[in-house]
Amino acid sequence: MLPNFCNWLSNTPISLKIQTVLWIIPAVQTVHILCIAIVISTMAMLDLRLAGLTGRSQSVSTAVSRWVPWVWGTLPVMLLTGCILIIGEPTRELMNPYFRAKMAMLAIVVAITLFVHLRNKDAAYWEARASTAKLAGCVSLLLWVGIIAAGRWIAYY
Amino acid sequence: MIVPQVCSWLENTRMAAAIRSSTWLFPTIESIHVLAVTLVVGSILMFDLRLLGIASRDRSVTDLHKEILPWTWAAFACAVVAGSLLFSSDATKYYENGPFRFKMLTLFLIGLNTAIFELGAFRGVSRWNTDKKTPLPARLAGGISIVLWILVVGFGRWIGFTKQ
Numbered sequence: 001m002l003p004n005f006c007n008w009l010s011n012t013p014i015s016l017k018i019q020t021v022l023w024i025i026p027a028v029q030t031v032h033i034l035c036i037a038i039v040i041s042t043m044a045m046l047d048l049r050l051a052g053l054t055g056r057s058q059s060v061s062t063a064v065s066r067w068v069p070w071v072w073g074t075l076p077v078m079l080l081t082g083c084i085l086i087i088g089e090p091t092r093e094l095m096n097p098y099f100r101a102k103m104a105m106l107a108i109v110v111a112i113t114l115f116v117h118l119r120n121k122d123a124a125y126w127e128a129r130a131s132t133a134k135l136a137g138c139v140s141l142l143l144w145v146g147i148i149a150a151g152r153w154i155a156y157y
Numbered sequence: 158m159i160v161p162q163v164c165s166w167l168e169n170t171r172m173a174a175a176i177r178s179s180t181w182l183f184p185t186i187e188s189i190h191v192l193a194v195t196l197v198v199g200s201i202l203m204f205d206l207r208l209l210g211i212a213s214r215d216r217s218v219t220d221l222h223k224e225i226l227p228w229t230w231a232a233f234a235c236a237v238v239a240g241s242l243l244f245s246s247d248a249t250k251y252y253e254n255g256p257f258r259f260k261m262l263t264l265f266l267i268g269l270n271t272a273i274f275e276l277g278a279f280r281g282v283s284r285w286n287t288d289k290k291t292p293l294p295a296r297l298a299g300g301i302s303i304v305l306w307i308l309v310v311g312f313g314r315w316i317g318f319t320k321q
Contacts, residue, residue, distance in 0.1 A: 022318075025318070026311075026314045026315050026317075026318050027311070029314050030307075030310050030311040030314045033191070033194075033195065033310050033314065034198065034307060034310055036195050037194070037195035037196070037197075037198040037199040037202070037310070038199050038202065039199075040192075040195050040196065040199060041195070041196055041198075041199020041200045041202070041203065042199065042203075044196065044199075044200075044228075045203075054224075055224065145192060148188060148191055148192045148195065149185075149188040149192070151191075152184060152187055152188040152191050153184055153188065155184070156180075156184045
């Protein structure tokens with residue numbers, strides 16, 4: 001089923017275009033990496049604050065509302081550029097275990113970030129739950145590191 | 158020229174041979190390199206956007222300088238170490254690669270831009286530390302830095318598509 005879909009997708013005009021125009025994939029990858037740079041850096045600031053390691057001059061609540069919007073703003077561009085790369089090389093991505101691991105980690109980290117963000121409507125929520133905040137911060141930072149590593153390993157499968 | 162000789166010595170070291178012959182060393186070092194680069198670019202972007210008066214406008218420039226740039230430097234050190242290891246594995250080919258040379262040139266320009274900012278506009282930061290609109294030299298430094306870092310990522314990615 002999925003292999004057939006990959007096959008079909010890689011023969012569509014748009015996929016053929018991406019495959020044959022030399023600069024499209026590196027250019028789109030560059031934008032993709034720049035998006036990841038923005039997301040991981042803002043998430044690192046937030047996660048380290050959740051874990052209580054940096055930026056203590058600001059409350060957790062302020063840190064969440066300062067950093068999370070950058071993630072939601074960048075994520076669509078990241079997904080769009082990611083989709084272009086998938087359309088260009090469907091089999092290389094969709095049939096790749098590193099790609100699948102990357103997507104699983106992405107889903108978890110988005111869920112954690114959404115949870116942290118939604119609960120932050122009550123400004124005192126995370127102040128009162130320091131150990132949960134710490135756990136969320138550490139796990140999400142590790143997941144981002146895993147996402148970047150898995151992303152690079154896709155090329156070596 | 159001494160550079161080609163250094164390159165051929167470097168790629169014949171045991172370390173370089175180990176990176177070349179291993180199936181997992183190169184991708185692992187590369188992952189560390191990419192992770193470090195994303196942290197450098199993302200964190201420097203925060204500072205540059207403050208210099209441009211676009212983000213963190215309610216925070217003083219010196220606060221951000223103290224809070225962010227040590228992370229940038231630490232990540233940059235990791236990127237340089239990991240990048241040097243990757244370079245050593247196939248030094249001559251990297252040295253001969255056009256995008257690699259452009260990347261190094263761009264990094265040199267970034268160093269120049271940073272030095273001009275730190276030794277110039279930033280010396281008088283106390284006069285505009287909390288201003289939302291920073292002086293022109295500071296805005297220029299921020300804007301130039303963003304453009305050059307985007308080029309570094311672009312050339313870096315381009316290496317993988319052009320290296321023989």
